Amino acid sequence: MKEIIAVVRMNMMNQTKKALTEAGIDAFFAHEAQGRGKGFVNPDVLKGAGLGYEEAASLLGEKGKLYPKRMVTVVTRDDLVDDVVQAIIEANRTGKPGDGKIFVLPISDSVRVRTGETGEKSIV
Amino acid sequence: MMIMIRAIIRPEKSDAVLAALMDAGFPAVTKYSVAGRGKQRGIKIGEVTYDEIPKTMLVSVVNAADRDFVIDTIMKTARTSSKGAFGDGKIFVSEVEDVYTISSGVKETAAASEGVPA
Numbered sequence: 437m438k439e440i441i442a443v444v445r446m447n448m449m450n451q452t453k454k455a456l457t458e459a460g461i462d463a464f465f466a467h468e469a470q471g472r473g474k475g476f477v478n479p480d481v482l483k484g485a486g487l488g489y490e491e492a493a494s495l496l497g498e499k500g501k502l503y504p505k506r507m508v509t510v511v512t513r514d515d516l517v518d519d520v521v522q523a524i525i526e527a528n529r530t531g532k533p534g535d536g537k538i539f540v541l542p543i544s545d546s547v548r549v550r551t552g553e554t555g556e557k558s559i560v
Numbered sequence: 561m562m563i564m565i566r567a568i569i570r571p572e573k574s575d576a577v578l579a580a581l582m583d584a585g586f587p588a589v590t591k592y593s594v595a596g597r598g599k600q601r602g603i604k605i606g607e608v609t610y611d612e613i614p615k616t617m618l619v620s621v622v623n624a625a626d627r628d629f630v631i632d633t634i635m636k637t638a639r640t641s642s643k644g645a646f647g648d649g650k651i652f653v654s655e656v657e658d659v660y661t662i663s664s665g666v667k668e669t670a671a672a673s674e675g676v677p678a
Binding site for chain 2: 438441442443444467468469470471472473474500505507515521524525529530531532533534535536537538539540541542552
């Protein structure tokens with residue numbers, strides 16, 4: 437079993453949910469988070485700020501600003517991981533910095549509380 | 561090999577830790593609010609016990625080689641006073657098998673991300 441943690445844009449949640457359903461994932465959970473990445477900036481804006489345009493400088497903002505994001509967590513079988521990752525990438529990709537990151541982590545066990553089933557049976 | 565570092569810290573310390581990580585060259589962090597308790601079973605003030613204390617969770621995925629440095633940076637900044645106090649938080653480390661950047665669709669490896677300037 438694998439845990440897939442994706443940090444995506446807030447306004448992409450509907451597309452992400454749809455893509456997950458199409459990839460065969462019914463169960464997942466999500467919460468709001470704030471984050472920052474490597475901190476890429478538009479080179480034109482940076483140049484403008486360097487030349488002393490106040491408007492451009494205000495666009496840059498302060499260093500290390502956190503942006504609102506959604507964090508989506510999916511636990512799934514090993515063989516579905518690639519499909520799910522590709523589905524999330526396709527749904528969320530705009531090609532601009534800030535699209536988000538996907539992490540894949542190993543999960544040692546899971547339990548369905550209602551029945552007490554463990555392992556892969558509990559996440560189908 | 562990359563690792564995920566999850567730090568549960570005091571909310572009032574989160575700005576300081578974020579600034580310290582930025583200066584240390586680890587800008588990429590995700591933060592969210594959580595509530596929890598630790599070994600002390602919450603805080604007892606008078607007759608009232610608070611067992612859901614607000615905390616902030618910071619999540620950062622870094623190269624395994626940077627592990628000790630990042631943990632040290634978080635620990636030093638998040639600690640209250642030099643000795644530390646109950647409630648300063650915990651840091652958890654777990655393995656991350658794959659990392660994908662959505663904007664490029666590229667599967668990142670530790671070797672590739674080492675060359676990227678922070």
